[in-house]
Amino acid sequence: xxTTASRANAPDDSAISPSASTPAPVAGRGRTRxxxxxxxxxxxxxxxxxxxxxxxxxxWMSFTDESLTLSGTDFVGFDNYAEAFADPDVxxxxxxTVFFTxxxxxxxxxxxxxxxxxxxxxxxxxxxxxxxFFAPYLLPVSVVTIIWSWLxxxxxxxxxxxxxxxxxxxxxxxxxxxxxxxxxxxxxVWWTVGFNFLLYLAALxxxxxxxxxxxxxxxxxxxxxxxxxxLPQLNRTTALVAMLxxxxxxxxxxxxxxxTKGGPNNSTRPILEYIYDVGFTGYRxxxxxxxxxxxxxxxxxxxxxxxxxxxxxxx
Amino acid sequence: xxATTTRPRLHPAGGPLGRxxxxxxxxxxxxxxxxxxxxxxxxxxxxxxxIFALLWLLPxxxxxxxxxxxxxxxxxxxxxxxxxxxxxxxxxxxxxxxxVPIWAFNSILIATLVTVITIVISTLAAYGLSRGTFRxxxxxxxxxxxxxxxxxxxxxxxxxxxxxxxxxxxxxxxxILPQVVAPMMVFILKRFFDGxxxxxxxxxxxxxxxxxxxxxxxxxxxxxxxVAAVSVFxxxxxxxxxxxxxxxxxxxxxxxxxxxxxxxxxxxxxxxAQSMASALLAAAPLIIxxxxxxxxxxxxxxxxxxxxx
Numbered sequence: 001x002x003t004t005a006s007r008a009n010a011p012d013d014s015a016i017s018p019s020a021s022t023p024a025p026v027a028g029r030g031r032t033r034x035x036x037x038x039x040x041x042x043x044x045x046x047x048x049x050x051x052x053x054x055x056x057x058x059x060w061m062s063f064t065d066e067s068l069t070l071s072g073t074d075f076v077g078f079d080n081y082a083e084a085f086a087d088p089d090v091x092x093x094x095x096x097t098v099f100f101t102x103x104x105x106x107x108x109x110x111x112x113x114x115x116x117x118x119x120x121x122x123x124x125x126x127x128x129x130x131x132x133f134f135a136p137y138l139l140p141v142s143v144v145t146i147i148w149s150w151l152x153x154x155x156x157x158x159x160x161x162x163x164x165x166x167x168x169x170x171x172x173x174x175x176x177x178x179x180x181x182x183x184x185x186x187x188x189v190w191w192t193v194g195f196n197f198l199l200y201l202a203a204l205x206x207x208x209x210x211x212x213x214x215x216x217x218x219x220x221x222x223x224x225x226x227x228x229x230x231l232p233q234l235n236r237t238t239a240l241v242a243m244l245x246x247x248x249x250x251x252x253x254x255x256x257x258x259x260t261k262g263g264p265n266n267s268t269r270p271i272l273e274y275i276y277d278v279g280f281t282g283y284r285x286x287x288x289x290x291x292x293x294x295x296x297x298x299x300x301x302x303x304x305x306x307x308x309x310x311x312x313x314x315x
Numbered sequence: 316x317x318a319t320t321t322r323p324r325l326h327p328a329g330g331p332l333g334r335x336x337x338x339x340x341x342x343x344x345x346x347x348x349x350x351x352x353x354x355x356x357x358x359x360x361x362x363x364x365x366i367f368a369l370l371w372l373l374p375x376x377x378x379x380x381x382x383x384x385x386x387x388x389x390x391x392x393x394x395x396x397x398x399x400x401x402x403x404x405x406x407x408x409x410x411x412x413x414x415v416p417i418w419a420f421n422s423i424l425i426a427t428l429v430t431v432i433t434i435v436i437s438t439l440a441a442y443g444l445s446r447g448t449f450r451x452x453x454x455x456x457x458x459x460x461x462x463x464x465x466x467x468x469x470x471x472x473x474x475x476x477x478x479x480x481x482x483x484x485x486x487x488x489x490x491i492l493p494q495v496v497a498p499m500m501v502f503i504l505k506r507f508f509d510g511x512x513x514x515x516x517x518x519x520x521x522x523x524x525x526x527x528x529x530x531x532x533x534x535x536x537x538x539x540x541x542v543a544a545v546s547v548f549x550x551x552x553x554x555x556x557x558x559x560x561x562x563x564x565x566x567x568x569x570x571x572x573x574x575x576x577x578x579x580x581x582x583x584x585x586x587x588a589q590s591m592a593s594a595l596l597a598a599a600p601l602i603i604x605x606x607x608x609x610x611x612x613x614x615x616x617x618x619x620x621x622x623x624x
Contacts, residue, residue, distance in 0.1 A: 034526055036447020043440030043501060044455065050493040051462055054473035061473060111367075118364040123357070127609055132368040134613075135375070138601040140555045140573035146594040147378045150587055158377045161394040190371065198613055222356055251466050254557045258577045272468050279472050280562070292469045303464055 062289035069283045080290030090291060092266065093274040094298075096181065100256075100270060101249040103185045108245050109238065112193050116200030117230070130201075137194035141254040148187045149174070149259060174260055177267040184256055184268060191255070192248070196241050203237040204230070243306050250299060271295055382406070382591035389587045405592035415593050417568060418575035419600070422554060425490055425571055429553040430546055432495045438542060441504035442530055446516075456505075459498045471562060478563055489563045490571070494553055500545045507541045508534065544615035547608075554601060572597045 062080055066073045084090050119129045136144070151158045152173035160170040173183040207230065215225050253272040256262065262269025262277075269277075275295070279288030380396035381389055388399030409415050443449070444456050474493055475484075483489040511534060519529045535542070557573045564570050567579055576597055605612060 034446055035449040036443035036452070036526075037449035039439040039443030039526070039530070040447065040449070040452075040455065042436045043443075043496075046436060046492070046496050047459065047462075047498070049477075050474065050496045051465070051470065051498070052458070054470040054477060055462075055465065057473040057476070058469065114363070115367055118360055118367070121360050123361050123364060129364060129368055130609065130613065131606070132371045135602055135605065136371065138551065138555075138605055139598050140576070141557045142573040142576035143594040143598045146576060146590050147374050150381065150591060151374055151377060153587070156390065156392055156587070158373075158394070158396070161392065164392070165394045190374065201613065247466075251468060253468065275468070276471075285472050285476070288472055292472065296466065296469050299466060300464060 058289045059293060061286050062293050064286045065284075066286040066289075067283050068280070068285055073286075076286070080287045081294065083287065084291050084294055089266075089274055090271070090294075093262075093269050093271045094295075096266075096268060097250060097252065097270040097272075100181060100185060100188075100252050100268075101246060103182065104188050104249045104252075105242065105245045107185075107189045108193055108196055108249075109242050111189060112196035112241065113200055113234070113238070115193070115197045116204055117226075119197075120201060120204040130198075133197050134194035136191045139191065141191075142258060144187065144191045145255055145258040148183075148190075152183055175264055177264050180260055180264060180268045184259060187255060187259075188249075188252070196245065199241055200234065200237060203234055207233045243303075246302065246306065247299065250302070378591045378595060381588055382595055384588050386586050386588050405586075405588040406596070408589055409593045409596065414567065414575060414579060415572075415596050418570055418572045419597065421487075421570060421575075422572040423600070425487060425560075426550050426553040428487075428491050429494045430550045432491070433497050433500065433549045434542060434546055436495060437497055437500045437545070438504055438535070438538070439530070441501050442508055442534060444501070445505045445508035446513075460502055462498045463502065468558065471559065474559075475562055483563075485564055485566050485569060487569065490560045490569075493559060494556065497549060500549060503545060504538070504541060507538060511537055540614075543611065547612055547615045551601070 063075060063077060064073050065076050065079075115129075115133050119126060119133075123129075139147075154160060154170060154172060154175070157173075159173055163170055171179055174180050211229050211233070212225055215229055220228065251272065252270050253276070256268050256270055257273050257276070260268050262273050271291070272295075275288050275291050278284050278291065282288075377396050382405055383401045383403070384397070385399055385402055385404065391398050444452060444459070470493070478484050478489045481489075483492075515533050515537075516529050519533050524532070555573060556571075557577070560571050561574045561578070564574060567575060570578070576593060
């Protein structure tokens with residue numbers, strides 16, 4: 001690791017430095033000031049190429065009728081945006097995204113907190129619990145979907161076999177509109193709760209024991225201490241976890257695309273999949289960009305609202 | 316572990332603090348404080364914990380059991396996943412077909428390159444942004460921080476066109492390059508560098524060390540925990556990344572594990588034992604790494620400042 005990094009550093013620096021104010025070895029007291037722009041250069045270049053440029057290009061594209069198939073491109077003003085506002089598919093896929101966000105954020109925060117409190121309460125076998133809860137987070141999305149599409153398999157899968165054992169009717173976990181989104185939400189909670197769990201665990205470990213000891217001396221019982229010390233101490237972590245989780249859930253695409261392709265009957269299609277469908281299946285890049293930017297605007301509004309809602313004291 | 320306590324620790328506010336009063340905490344040490352001393356709470360907590368763990372392990376257990384079965388046995392209904400003799404046949408078929416090993420190789424190569432390049436670029440940039448005096452520093456910092464909010468999916472259409480223009484579609488570089496831009500990591504590293512006292516660097520400068528030398532020999536050694544933490548997250552992110560590699564690679568020989576398993580799945584038809592075997596083979600590397608570096612990774616979450624007080 002260290003050797004690779006040094007090799008990668010050195011030529012980079014020497015290739016650039018001759019061209020401009022060389023950050024030459026500083027001699028004694030007449031030292032040149034460290035400007036640092038050479039250090040920033042590789043990042044600035046990649047950042048400009050693969051972040052800033054696409055953002056600008058995408059914004060421009062959203063005002064054109066750019067297409068993957070046609071060669072000519074015309075400026076169309078706000079036509080794409082007007083079309084998006086009138087497009088029922090935009091609204092229904094946005095509705096699906098919001099629904100998914102609502103039904104995943106709560107369990108992803110509450111279950112993670114419960115797991116962290118239980119593990120932190122010091123029962124033996126810490127590493128087993130940590131492994132059990134965090135391991136799914138390490139799985140690539142396709143592994144998760146392969147395993148869960150087997151669990152949800154209508155005739156042989158674990159879920160329906162369990163129902164059968166209990167004498168209940170089988171359920172079309174991914175094929176029934178009433179269940180599909182919930183099934184995907186369950187899978188998502190299983191898959192990603194581990195990260196929030198670790199955030200909470202780290203936060204719990206940094207609560208000074210003195211607080212608990214003092215309260216215990218004053219006769220506070222375990223429940224009392226949980227609600228008066230532990231949970232208040234976790235407030236900032238909860239705000240952070242909830243915020244990150246809302247943003248992550250709004251961006252859902254992968255597992256839905258692989259499992260249901262947005263079906264049945266578009267009932268699970270999130271907004272990002274609609275953008276993908278419009279752009280890469282329907283070849284309408286300009287229109288896809290316009291929807292992307294509307295979605296981005298929504299994310300910014302939600303982020304600002306959250307920052308207002310949870311004022312974070314931050315250094 | 317012992318080394319870290321003598322070094323400045325990252326605090327969310329960015330400053331290395333003095334040693335915080337904390338009990339030396341082993342991995343499996345118990346904390347009676349949260350539960351009190353009664354017997355009942357302990358029993359209830361253990362019960363809840365076991366139930367959660369079983370729920371979370373059940374999908375793995377079911378998948379593992381299926382992967383060691385004949386396809387005919389798998390196709391028999393029943394709640395018990397083990398329906399016949401155990402066999403390695405599904406794994407043999409998957410490995411013979413050769414796709415999974417190729418995808419695993421691609422994943423390892425791509426995730427490693429992304430991590431190394433990201434770390435080099437980001438640590439340098441973070442240091443330049445932390446200590447630099449160049450014109451436009453504030454602007455670059457502001458743009459970098461605000462770009463953290465940009466969902467990567469927003470960039471996919473224009474990025475794809477850019478790759479078409481560069482003639483990079485269906486190459487490793489098309490997968491790698493956009494992933495090495497990590498404003499979040501630059502920000503986390505910068506906050507850490509901000510907290511390192513400058514006196515150390517000044518001393519080295521007076522001794523005639525170049526900027527790069529100061530960075531390499533003074534700053535980086537102090538930053539090992541945070542660099543390790545950032546590396547872990549970049550690696551996991553690159554290893555699991557789906558949407559971008561999926562869009563930019565069509566050639567199965569260039570696909571990563573997540574993309575290959577999701578797109579070439581149809582080739583396996585409804586052979587569940589083989590699907591489970593391929594999924595588990597794909598899952599194994601990171602889980603094994605986690606088993607070895609569990610404490611390191613758990614600590615990483617805290618160190619990046621994501622978890623702190």
